[in-house]
Amino acid sequence: MRTQSVITLEQFIIEKEKSNQEATGGFSQIIRDLMLACRIINREVTKAGLVDILGSLNSTNVQGEEVQKLDIYAEKQLIDALKKGGETCAIGSEEQEEIVILNPKGRYVVLIDPLDGSSNIDVNGSIGTIFSIYKRISESGEALVPEDYLQKGRNQVAAGYILYGSSTMLIFTTGNGVNAFTLDPSIGEFLLSHPNIRYPEKCNIYSINEGNYRKLFEGVKQYLRFIKTSNEVKKPYSARYVGSLVADFHRNLLKGGIYLYPGTTDKPSGKLRLLYEGNPMAMLAEQAGGMATNGYTDILDIEPTALHQRTPLFLGNREEVNMIHNFLQVYDQISQLVTNNLGKEKP
Ligand code: P6P
Numbered sequence: 363m364r365t366q367s368v369i370t371l372e373q374f375i376i377e378k379e380k381s382n383q384e385a386t387g388g389f390s391q392i393i394r395d396l397m398l399a400c401r402i403i404n405r406e407v408t409k410a411g412l413v414d415i416l417g418s419l420n421s422t423n424v425q426g427e428e429v430q431k432l433d434i435y436a437e438k439q440l441i442d443a444l445k446k447g448g449e450t451c452a453i454g455s456e457e458q459e460e461i462v463i464l465n466p467k468g469r470y471v472v473l474i475d476p477l478d479g480s481s482n483i484d485v486n487g488s489i490g491t492i493f494s495i496y497k498r499i500s501e502s503g504e505a506l507v508p509e510d511y512l513q514k515g516r517n518q519v520a521a522g523y524i525l526y527g528s529s530t531m532l533i534f535t536t537g538n539g540v541n542a543f544t545l546d547p548s549i550g551e552f553l554l555s556h557p558n559i560r561y562p563e564k565c566n567i568y569s570i571n572e573g574n575y576r577k578l579f580e581g582v583k584q585y586l587r588f589i590k591t592s593n594e595v596k597k598p599y600s601a602r603y604v605g606s607l608v609a610d611f612h613r614n615l616l617k618g619g620i621y622l623y624p625g626t627t628d629k630p631s632g633k634l635r636l637l638y639e640g641n642p643m644a645m646l647a648e649q650a651g652g653m654a655t656n657g658y659t660d661i662l663d664i665e666p667t668a669l670h671q672r673t674p675l676f677l678g679n680r681e682e683v684n685m686i687h688n689f690l691q692v693y694d695q696i697s698q699l700v701t702n703n704l705g706k707e708k709p
Pocket residue numbers: 478479480481571605606607608610633634
């Protein structure tokens with residue numbers, strides 16, 4: 363049987379570094395730091411059901427969400443590894459209200475969601491670590507400034523996630539396509555398993571928490587109604603929703619699909635965080651031939667104003683995201699017309 367040549371993550375990083383004249387090895391070091399932390403996190407995730415690491419710390423994070431012990435553990439591993447690596451000047455984390463300074467001389471800023479989908483931990487569902495990497499604006503050694511970490515997503519030098527699922531996978535991009543590496547536990551190496559991933563042409567899946575239906579804006583409601591009931595839809599969509607962005611995104615990327623976490627009438631900015639959820643996933647989606655918007659604007663073009671700011675998120679096949687835009691545009695106009703003409707009814 364012909365054995366495909368095995369490419370480890372380390373070999374892949376070295377090759378990329380060689381092909382980039384400006385590479386100094388700093389960025390490669392950050393990927394190594396993240397991978398070390400994620401191997402350690404993976405070890406704990408796979409035995410979470412066996413040791414007393416389950417269950418919440420009875421505390422809540424800056425988002426007001428109950429903090430699971432594994433969230434704290436994961437964040438500590440990531441911060442320790444990036445600090446030791448020396449290339450990261452600061453880290454922004456879902457679990458930390460403020461930016462955390464690591465190495466004043468570091469040239470990169472890293473934004474992380476240490477353990478996304480952590481409500482799935484207790485039910486053995488897939489969870490993930492999301493990362494977003496920027497070059498700092500200020501000079502190495504200078505004091506960090508907000509502009510260093512409040513950069514729009516278009517400026518990311520890399521983005522990716524580790525999915526702790528039936529296997530542990532690293533998916534990331536540096537702006538030249540999306541590559542996936544699967545951890546071979548027998549040798550402790552991440553091996554290139556899905557080179558240059560692209561969204562399939564057809565969108566076959568939609569992922570949304572339909573429990574929020576009554577609070578959705580009309581355009582999204584009409585989109586959902588269309589894909590579920592219109593005779594124009596030849597092949598029915600499948601509804602798939604894990605409640606873990608990384609798991610839903612990953613399945614939709616491989617099979618063709620769209621993930622929606624829209625704004626609602628009570629929370630117009632939605633739930634997801636721009637800097638460490640929206641931007642990294644948007645960079646991956648675009649690099650795989652897809653699209654990511656807040657319903658009106660590319661996620662990557664949004665100018666951030668706060669570390670934990672939220673954004674509505676529509677993520678997936680380009681054609682499907684554009685279809686949602688059309689529904690939103692039409693029904694926003696209808697809502698505006700109704701509002702403008704309320705109380706002007708002719709006697
Ligand atoms: P809901 C997890 O908390 C998360 O940030 C994403 O990973 C996930 O897609 C979403 O929120 C789930 O939110 O409101 O449907 O439980």
